Amino acid sequence: MPTRNIAWPSGKVHRTTLIAMFCGSLLCGLGLVQAGWNMHGVVWAVVSCALLIGCYGRVCVVAVPAAVLAGVVFGVWRGTDMQVGLAVYANYIDQKVTITGTVIDDAGYGDKGQRDMRLRDVQFDGRSPPGVVRVTSHTMSQPRRGDVVQATGKLREGFGNYQGAIYFGELRIVSVNQNPAEALRRQFAAGVYSVMPDLQASLGLGVLMGIKTQLSDELDSQLKTLALTHIVVASGYNLTVLMRLARRLFEKRSKFQTLVVGSSLMSAFVVVTGFSPSMTRAALVSGLSLLAWYFGRRVHPVVLLLFVAALTAGINPLYVWGDLGWWLSFLAFAGVLLVAPLLEHRLFGEKRPKLVGQLVIETSAAQITTLPLTLAIFGNLSILGLPANVLIVPLIPLAMLFTLVGGVAAAIIGPLGAYVAVPAVWLLTYITSLIAGLSAIPWAATTLKIEAWMMLVLYGILAGVCILIWRKTRHDFMGRSVIE
Helix, strand or coil: CCCCCCCCCCCECCHHHHHHHHHHHHHHHHHHHHCCCCCCCCHHHHHHHHHHHHHCCCEHHHHHHHHHHHHHHHHHHHHHHHHHHHHHHHCCCCCEEEEEEEECCCCEECCCCCEEEEEEEEEECCECCCCCEEEEECCCCCCCCCCEEEEEEECEEEECCEEEEECCCEEEEEECCCCHHHHHHHHHHHHHHHHCCHHHHHHHHHHHHCCCCCCCHHHHHHHHHCCCHHHHCCCHHHHHHHHHHHHHHHCCCCHHHHHHHHHHHHHHHHHHHCCCHHHHHHHHHHHHHHHHHHCCCCCCHHHHHHHHHHHHHHHCCHHHHHCHHHHHHHHHHHHHHHHHHHHHHHHHCCCCCCHHHHHHHHHHHHHHHHHHHHHHHCCEEECCHHHHHHHHHHHHHHHHHHHHHHHHHHHHHHHHHHHHCHHHHHHHHHHHHHHHHHHCCCCCEEECCCCHHHHHHHHHHHHHHHHHHHHHHCCCHHHCCCCC
C-alpha cells in the first residue's frame, strides 16, 4: 500500500516509514541467509545499529537506503548466528543421543499409539542448540506441557518446524511442571469434561483454549476437510474476540479500565494457552493496538505487521525458515487488517457492517489470503471451506463464552454445573452436526496442488486487486484499530 508522508526525491520520510523499511529489509536479510549469504561476528550487529540510529532522521535521500541496508545487515547477521547454532544437529544425525528438554504443548498420539511431543530448550552432549526436537515414544508415562523429559534414541533429521527428531525412543519424566497456571488449565479442562459430553467438551476446549489433542480422529478429519482447523488453534482470532469484548464493555466507562481489563484478559489467555508462534504474534499485534488506541494514536496495519513479523523473526529466525503456522498466522492477519477493510468499504461505503457481517467478511478475507499457501503446501482445496467458515465462525465467540461459563460452573458447584453448561452443549452439538453434515458431502474437498511460482502469481493478483480497490475507495487504513 502507498506509504504516507513521503515526498520523493527530496522530501522527508516519516519515522514509521523508516521502521517499516527496516523491518521489511530484516525479513529479506533472513531470507538471503537461506540463499547462502552469511555475516559472522557481532560487529555486523553493531554496524546495523549504527546505520539505524544514523538514519532515524527525516532526510529521505540518506535515511531510506540506510534503513534498508541496516535491516538487511541485521537480518543476515542474525540468520548466520542461528545457522551456526543449528549446525550442532548435523554432527549427531543417526547417532544415539540422550536429549533433555521441555515439552512445548500437549502431547498427542501418533497412528501407532505412540506419544508424540515437541521439546524446546534442548540439551545433549553438553550442548544447547536452538530449535525444537520432535520425540515419539511408547512410554507408559504421560508427560504434560511444561514437564522436563529425557529422551534416548537415534537422532534423525528434522522437518518443517522441528530441527531434529527421535522416533520411538525411551522417555522418562525428569521434573513435573509446577506452574499454577498449568494446574488451573488442567483443572478447568477436567471440569468441562465432567459437565459436557466428550465430543462437545473436546470442541469447546479447542475453540476456547486451543486444546486439540483430545479431538476425535473423525472430528479432526472433518475440520480439515472444511478448512476449519483454525477454530481449534489458540490464535489471534480468540484473542481479538476478548479484546473487542473488553473494549465494548468498558470503553464508555473509562479508557483506562478498558486498557487494564483488556491487557489482563490478554495476559491470562496467553499464559493459559501457551506462547505458540501464532499466539505470540497475536499478543504483540493486539497489545500494540490496544496501547495505540489508549494513547489516541493510529498505526498503519502494514507497519504493525512488518514490525511484529521482524520482531518475532529476529528473536527466532526459524519462524521464517520453516514454521508454517507462523506464515499462515501472518497471512490470516493480513487478510483481517488489509483485505477485509477494503471489502467492507467497497460493499458498505463509510458505514460499518454489523458484528456478524464483520465476522463473515474478516473470515472470508483470511481464507482468501491463506489459500494459495495451503494449496502449495498441502494441495487440498476445501470447496465448502468458505461457506462452512461463514456459517460456523460467527458462532465461535458464543461457543467460547458458553464453554467458559460451563467450566467455571463445574469448578464452583460441581455436578450441578451440567445444567449451566446446557447452552454450551446445545450450541456445540449444532456446530458438530453442521460440520459432520457438510464434510459428508462427496465434493466437499478435492486435491489441487500448485507450484511455488503459481502461488506467487496468485498473491501478486491478490495484491493487484487490493490496490485497485484502494485506488477506487481511498480507504483510510488508519481510521480504526484491530480491536475495534
